Amino acid sequence: MKQWNKEDLILFYYGELEQEQQQSLGNALTESVQLQREYAELCDFLDNSVNLEVTEPDSDLNHNIMESIYDIADQQKKRAENQTKQSERDNSEANHKADHQSTLMSGFASWLKQIKWVSSTGWTNSAGAVMATLLLVVSVFYLGRMSVSGPDISEQVAQNSENTQAEQTSKKIAFDQQASRRVMLTNVSAHLEMSDRLFTLVSNGNGDLPEQIEERQQVIEELVALNRLYRRIAEKSGDNQLASVLQQMESILLELNHIEKSATSSDWQNIRDRVDNADLLFKLRVTNKKLNKEII
Amino acid sequence: MLKKKQTQQSFLRHTLYMLNEEQIIKQAKSGDLQAFQELVEYYSHRIYSAAFRILNHKEHAEDCVQEVFIKIYHKIGSFNEQSKFSTWLYSVAVNTAIDLQRKHARHSQHESPDLDQLEASDRNTPENVAWLANVSHTTQRALMQLSDDVRIAFVLRHHEERSIEEISQILDVNPNTVKNRIFRAVARLREILQPKVGDYETVE
Numbered sequence: 468m469k470q471w472n473k474e475d476l477i478l479f480y481y482g483e484l485e486q487e488q489q490q491s492l493g494n495a496l497t498e499s500v501q502l503q504r505e506y507a508e509l510c511d512f513l514d515n516s517v518n519l520e521v522t523e524p525d526s527d528l529n530h531n532i533m534e535s536i537y538d539i540a541d542q543q544k545k546r547a548e549n550q551t552k553q554s555e556r557d558n559s560e561a562n563h564k565a566d567h568q569s570t571l572m573s574g575f576a577s578w579l580k581q582i583k584w585v586s587s588t589g590w591t592n593s594a595g596a597v598m599a600t601l602l603l604v605v606s607v608f609y610l611g612r613m614s615v616s617g618p619d620i621s622e623q624v625a626q627n628s629e630n631t632q633a634e635q636t637s638k639k640i641a642f643d644q645q646a647s648r649r650v651m652l653t654n655v656s657a658h659l660e661m662s663d664r665l666f667t668l669v670s671n672g673n674g675d676l677p678e679q680i681e682e683r684q685q686v687i688e689e690l691v692a693l694n695r696l697y698r699r700i701a702e703k704s705g706d707n708q709l710a711s712v713l714q715q716m717e718s719i720l721l722e723l724n725h726i727e728k729s730a731t732s733s734d735w736q737n738i739r740d741r742v743d744n745a746d747l748l749f750k751l752r753v754t755n756k757k758l759n760k761e762i763i
Numbered sequence: 764m765l766k767k768k769q770t771q772q773s774f775l776r777h778t779l780y781m782l783n784e785e786q787i788i789k790q791a792k793s794g795d796l797q798a799f800q801e802l803v804e805y806y807s808h809r810i811y812s813a814a815f816r817i818l819n820h821k822e823h824a825e826d827c828v829q830e831v832f833i834k835i836y837h838k839i840g841s842f843n844e845q846s847k848f849s850t851w852l853y854s855v856a857v858n859t860a861i862d863l864q865r866k867h868a869r870h871s872q873h874e875s876p877d878l879d880q881l882e883a884s885d886r887n888t889p890e891n892v893a894w895l896a897n898v899s900h901t902t903q904r905a906l907m908q909l910s911d912d913v914r915i916a917f918v919l920r921h922h923e924e925r926s927i928e929e930i931s932q933i934l935d936v937n938p939n940t941v942k943n944r945i946f947r948a949v950a951r952l953r954e955i956l957q958p959k960v961g962d963y964e965t966v967e
Contacts, residue, residue, distance in 0.1 A: 474946050483927050516956050520899040521812045522821045532832045
């Protein structure tokens with residue numbers, strides 16, 4: 468006869484034993500008082516002592532989720548439209564170029580027929596000039612990159628993130644109401660500054676933007692979390708203007724947080740357009756100025 | 764009476780949804796937002812309660828649900844309809860909750876459980892509210908003493924009523940590993956909670 472143990476009783480309780488075993492343990496339970504007592508204790512414990520009540524979510528949870536989804540779907544639709552337009556433009560340009568090239572080629576052929584010879588020194592000079600021009604363009608490009616790189620934004624953002632964390636910790640100290648509001652505003656202001664840098668980076672789109680954004684993924688994740696927190700506080704305290712700016716920022720931060728590695732240049736252009744069309748940088752700076760005045 | 768009517772309605776909604784799930788998912792995959800909204804409406808509370816039990820924080824759980832559905836929206840095209848949608852959804856949810864938990868742990872070493880917002884539902888006599896809050900608070904604290912993998916396996920089986928087979932797919936581990944985690948969870952919770960049972964009874 469099988470000896471049933473505690474683990475079997477747990478699986479029996481959850482209905483996870485094989486059907487045959489389930490039946491056989493059921494029979495054993497009717498026969499053994501000891502087993503009955505053990506099982507009753509287990510049931511009592513699992514039924515009554517491991518309760519975990521769940522706080523109801525906000526009633527607009529689904530609404531908020533769908534708002535983000537509709538927002539993303541809108542962006543995807545625009546991207547698709549842009550891509551279609553772009554490919555149409557590319558096709559028409561390609562056709563135009565092909566026409567142009569065939570005209571040039573026929574012109575060139577007739578010209579060759581006329582002069583019958585090509586000066587080899589002339590070709591060498593032209594090739595040299597082209598190479599020198601290319602070299603100059605590439606040098607200027609790299610010099611430009613070196614001169615604009617300056618202090619690394621990710622370091623600044625990380626530095627600011629550390630500052631914000633330090634400020635958040637200090638919030639726990641019992642300040643009076645006014646002082647804690649100032650601390651709060653300072654945190655929000657630091658958050659706006661970090662976001663400002665990020666959106667400026669996106670808006671300018673210099674260099675390899677996807678790579679730069681990927682490097683800052685951790686920072687973006689933290690910006691999303693902080694943005695949600697500050698938006699909720701702003702909403703609860705009735706600061707609608709700040710809440711609205713943070714809401715607009717959140718949708719773009721979420722987009723940056725979830726952007727795929729395979730995103731195309733038109734996807735990035737789309738995000739840039741969203742930042743620009745919403746005048747987000749302007750609104751963000753005005754809001755930050757207002758906050759700073761209040762802090763002082 | 765009202766409670767009974769609500770239960771019937773919820774059962775009808777559940778049955779109606781389950782009958783149409785395959786179709787709804789197909790439509791959602793083809794970009795139908797109305798269909799996606801049906802998925803959100805059917806699953807958001809379920810995912811929220813799992814997230815709440817893992818994260819122990821109302822607002823973090825709400826953020827988690829939002830992140831989960833954004834991920835699902837981006838990835839639904841790659842969902843293989845031969846597997847169960849709910850398993851896939853829970854798998855995304857558990858991973859997202861773990862990520863969020865780590866992230867929040869970096870920000871604050873210790874946060875008090877979100878118990879002050881407990882709603883008493885229909886059992887709202889002062890004694891029951893106190894008893895429930897007490898049990899819930901103690902359970903939450905006991906659960907937080909378990910390691911993440913043990914706690915999540917237990918929460919999914921005990922509170923979310925997922926089968927061991929399904930949990931093994933959600934967590935991508937062997938069913939025997941899931942069983943072991945559940946055994947460890949029950950044993951540890953009994954060690955922690957059983958001495959406290961007397962305390963609840965004094966409240967009751």
